[in-house]
Amino acid sequence: MRLAARALVTLGAFVLQGLAALGGMALFAATALGRAVRPPWYPARLLEQMALVGWFSLPVVGLTALFTGAALAQQVFVGGSRFNAESTVPAITVIAVVRELGPVLAGLMVAGRVSSAMAAEIATMRVTEQLDALVTLRTDPFRYLIAPRLVAATLVLPLLVIVANAIGVLGGYLIATTRLGFNGATYLVTTARYLEWEDVRSSLVKAAVFGFILALAGCYNGFRSTGGAAGVGRATTNAVVVAFILILLANLVITVLVFGQ
Amino acid sequence: MTTPRLALRGLRKAFGRREVLAGVDLDVRAGESLVVIGASGTGKSVLLKCILGLLRPDSGSIRLDGEELVGLSGPRLEAARARIGMLFQGSALFDSLPVWRNVTFALTSGRSVRGREMKARAIAELARVGLAPEVADLRPAALSGGMQKRVALARAICARPDILFFDEPTTGLDPVMAGQIDRLIREQVSALGATALSITHDLESVRRVADRVAMLAGGRIVWEGPVGVLDCSGHPLVERFVRGRAGDSPVGAEAPA
Numbered sequence: 360m361r362l363a364a365r366a367l368v369t370l371g372a373f374v375l376q377g378l379a380a381l382g383g384m385a386l387f388a389a390t391a392l393g394r395a396v397r398p399p400w401y402p403a404r405l406l407e408q409m410a411l412v413g414w415f416s417l418p419v420v421g422l423t424a425l426f427t428g429a430a431l432a433q434q435v436f437v438g439g440s441r442f443n444a445e446s447t448v449p450a451i452t453v454i455a456v457v458r459e460l461g462p463v464l465a466g467l468m469v470a471g472r473v474s475s476a477m478a479a480e481i482a483t484m485r486v487t488e489q490l491d492a493l494v495t496l497r498t499d500p501f502r503y504l505i506a507p508r509l510v511a512a513t514l515v516l517p518l519l520v521i522v523a524n525a526i527g528v529l530g531g532y533l534i535a536t537t538r539l540g541f542n543g544a545t546y547l548v549t550t551a552r553y554l555e556w557e558d559v560r561s562s563l564v565k566a567a568v569f570g571f572i573l574a575l576a577g578c579y580n581g582f583r584s585t586g587g588a589a590g591v592g593r594a595t596t597n598a599v600v601v602a603f604i605l606i607l608l609a610n611l612v613i614t615v616l617v618f619g620q
Numbered sequence: 621m622t623t624p625r626l627a628l629r630g631l632r633k634a635f636g637r638r639e640v641l642a643g644v645d646l647d648v649r650a651g652e653s654l655v656v657i658g659a660s661g662t663g664k665s666v667l668l669k670c671i672l673g674l675l676r677p678d679s680g681s682i683r684l685d686g687e688e689l690v691g692l693s694g695p696r697l698e699a700a701r702a703r704i705g706m707l708f709q710g711s712a713l714f715d716s717l718p719v720w721r722n723v724t725f726a727l728t729s730g731r732s733v734r735g736r737e738m739k740a741r742a743i744a745e746l747a748r749v750g751l752a753p754e755v756a757d758l759r760p761a762a763l764s765g766g767m768q769k770r771v772a773l774a775r776a777i778c779a780r781p782d783i784l785f786f787d788e789p790t791t792g793l794d795p796v797m798a799g800q801i802d803r804l805i806r807e808q809v810s811a812l813g814a815t816a817l818s819i820t821h822d823l824e825s826v827r828r829v830a831d832r833v834a835m836l837a838g839g840r841i842v843w844e845g846p847v848g849v850l851d852c853s854g855h856p857l858v859e860r861f862v863r864g865r866a867g868d869s870p871v872g873a874e875a876p877a
Contacts, residue, residue: 403732483715491674492712496775497701498730 380601387579388509388571394499395506404503408511412473412570413519419472420465424523427464428456428530436539448535449546450553456527457558458618463610465523466569469516470602474577477508478598481581482591490582505582508574516570517563524562561617568613569606576602623686625650625783625815626671631680632839633666640666641677642839648783653809653816655826655847657861658836664819665709667836668787671817672706673697684783705781705814707805709788711772713760719746719771720756726779745774748811749804766797770804777808784809786818790825802828823862826850835861 435451481504484490493500528550535541577598584594624647631644640663648654658664669675671682673689682689684700692700705726713722720742721732728738743753749770760768769789776784789805790798802825809816818829826833827847834844835858843855851862 399729399731401731404730480716487710488708488712489714491669491672492706492708492714493730494674495672495701495704495706496726496729497698498725503730 383583384575384579384601387505387582388575391501391505391509391575391578394501395510399502401503401507404507405511408507409515411476412469412508412512412574413515416465416469416472416519417522419468420519420523421526423464423468424456424461424527425530427460428452428527429534430530431455431460431527432531432534432539436535445539446549448531448539448541449549452531452535453528453550453554454558456531457524457554457562459610459614461524461527462520462562462565462569463606465516465520465566466573466606466610467603469512469519469570470573470576470606471599473512474573474598474602475595477574477577478581478584478594479591481578482584482594485582485584486587486591500582505578508578509571512570512574513567514570516566516573520562520566524559557617561613564617565610565613568609572605572609573602576605622650624648624683625685626817627681627683627686628667628671629681629683631667631670631682632678633663633670633675634678639839641670641680643680644836644839644841646834646841646844648815648817650815651813652831653806653818653829654832654834655818655820655830656834656836656841657821657823657826658819659861660821662836663839664821664836665787668785668817668819672704672785673701702779703782705776705779705784707769707772707776707784707786707789709791711760711765711768713768713771713775715760717759718756719758719760719763722760722771723756723774723778725775741778742774745778746771748777748808749774750800765792766794766801769793769797769801773801773804773808777812777814780812781814783815783817784812786816786820786829788820788822789818789829790820790822795824798822798825799828805829821861 432448432452435448436445439445439447439451481490484504490500493503532543532546532550535546536543580594580598580601584590586593626648628644628646631641632639633641644667646656656664656667666675670677671689673692677690680690684703687696687700689697689700713719714725717725720739723742723745724738727741728734739756743756746753746755751767751770751774755763755767755771760771763771786805790801793801805816805818806829816829818825820826827850830847832844833847833850834841835855836842837857843853843858845853850858853859853862
């Protein structure tokens with residue numbers, strides 16, 4: 360009985376802690392967005408963050424999409440051959456890549472790269488009193504640090520996902536035409552025929568949401584970090600874990616909302 | 621009687637059940653250099669952060685030329701902050717910006733504007749603290765601790781503030797470099813005609829920088845007087861601190877009521 364009560368207490372504390380963190384993140388996001396729409400703006404910081412989040416993530420996102428698209432085409436071919444459905448490779452590959460794998464894998468890869476970097480940089484600024492210095496120099500950290508990161512990630516992730524989708528389809532095309540005996544022109548025509556605007560739109564919506572989430576997780580955990588160097592480490596780890604979980608949760612919610620009818 | 625430039629009355633700040641500031645009363649007159657001394661952990665940095673608005677005091681008053689700072693917000697807070705320069709203990713230079721952008725940060729609020737003009741201004745400010753123009757293009761991480769302190773001082777004085785705050789300005793520096801930084805602080809405060817409030821537990825620094833000294837212990841100012849009488853203050857806690865025996869037990873814990 361006592362053990363059960365203790366387990367309930369632990370579970371309750373865990374749930375409360377999680378809700379408090381979500382509430383804190385929501386307030387943090389609302390504050391950042393509220394400041395982002397009013398001047399002063401920092402276009403140079405925004406462009407710098409767009410380059411950091413988008414341009415420098417291209418290699419890792421591109422390679423991930425290429426390998427995953429190729430592996431997916433191979434799997435669909437093998438699985439489809441059990442019921443004579445090998446010809447579905449182009450259609451299933453493009454739908455799976457555009458609807459799910461492109462945005463989710465790009466979101467996760469960029470979260471691994473960018474959320475951790477944002478959290479580490481901002482937490483280090485906290486530890487070294489650079490955030491305090493900003494305030495004494497009459498510069499709002501939300502406008503100068505947080506808003507450019509949130510806006511940049513939200514704008515850039517859709518562009519990155521368009522590239523990831525294209526490279527993912529290319530991966531499928533390459534494996535299908537070099538190993539599985541597909542005709543290149545037929546593969547592309549079939550791909551185009553089965554790709555619908557709804558797929559692209561949901562992909563871009565997901566990408567924007569994931570971009571916002573991964574920047575928010577990095578900025579929030581960095582900004583709220585305490586406890587010196589160990590705190591920087593905790594902030595970095597938490598940023599990545601929170602970003603991964605929230606991205607997967609958001610993916611489920613958006614998928615159900617868009618395709619669940 | 622003239623209004624002090626900075627006046628603290630009954631300033632209190634607690635973290636949980638631990639009361640760090642228990643009613644601080646302190647005046648800093650215009651043009652003087654006041655140094656607050658006290659053992660580590662007595663709340664000197666908390667005092668400074670309350671004055672700068674980085675921490676909100678639980679109660680009490682902070683007046684800058686008679687204007688209440690506690691609870692101030694918006695343009696009036698911005699205007700008050702425009703009169704303030706701050707040198708942080710660890711310099712707190714922005715790693716992502718070159719030195720010249722750090723120095724002129726207060727003039728641009730961090731925006732990448734008027735590059736040529738700002739760089740020329742930064743080089744002039746760096747010269748004031750004894751640094752060569754080549755330093756302007758370096759990143760803070762490429763500088764030694766002493767050079768970082770000089771850059772931080774240049775940043776603090778760049779916007780010509782009325783009042784300067786120094787948080788342990790010589791911590792982590794060798795005695796020669798500490799002496800140079802103190803001399804620069806003294807020179808620049810005099811040149812600007814500014815008021816200075818420093819916190820430190822470095823007695824050599826106190827003697828070089830201060831006109832007047834105040835001792836913080838037990839969350840209150842327990843003694844204040846001219847730097848010339850620091851060695852014969854007649855206050856037991858000050859005498860223990862000056863003779864280097866304050867570390868044997870927490871000075872703050874023994875503050876008289």
